[in-house]
Amino acid sequence: MDEYPDGLIVTFSGVVSGSTTTDEFGGFSLITNISALGSIYATVVDTGGLVDSQELLFSDAPPDIIDFSVQQLGPNEWVLRGSVVDEAPAGLIVTFGGVVPTGMTAVVEADGTFERHFTWNNPSLGMATALVDDVWSQTSNLAEGFVFV
Numbered sequence: 001m002d003e004y005p006d007g008l009i010v011t012f013s014g015v016v017s018g019s020t021t022t023d024e025f026g027g028f029s030l031i032t033n034i035s036a037l038g039s040i041y042a043t044v045v046d047t048g049g050l051v052d053s054q055e056l057l058f059s060d061a062p063p064d065i066i067d068f069s070v071q072q073l074g075p076n077e078w079v080l081r082g083s084v085v086d087e088a089p090a091g092l093i094v095t096f097g098g099v100v101p102t103g104m105t106a107v108v109e110a111d112g113t114f115e116r117h118f119t120w121n122n123p124s125l126g127m128a129t130a131l132v133d134d135v136w137s138q139t140s141n142l143a144e145g146f147v148f149v
Contacts, residue, residue, distance in 0.1 A: 068143035
């Protein structure tokens, strides 16, 4: 809002960088990449030299693994499955741990589901675990599923 809003330069800093010019109504937009979670600052100087700056916090909730389970499909055949709740789950990598064989992962589908079939000759009674990091390196809850032998 300004008496003469047309042609003012709005400069962005923080986790974004760039600038844009206001239209005749003071409107503006900027398409850019965000480097991390954190503060975005927008600063404008009007024709009289007055400065205004606003801060917007760019945040994101960590992913959440739900409905995680371990199921025996047949002799020595097992499956780990569940869902990841996140605004962009497709392609995230779920890492499994606990009593299941080490080094297993699964890729999350666009709908948030994941599934890992595997052969397990000597299953152990106990908890299997699942973790996932989102694109901002935020780690999910530790999901647990009991292994019934």
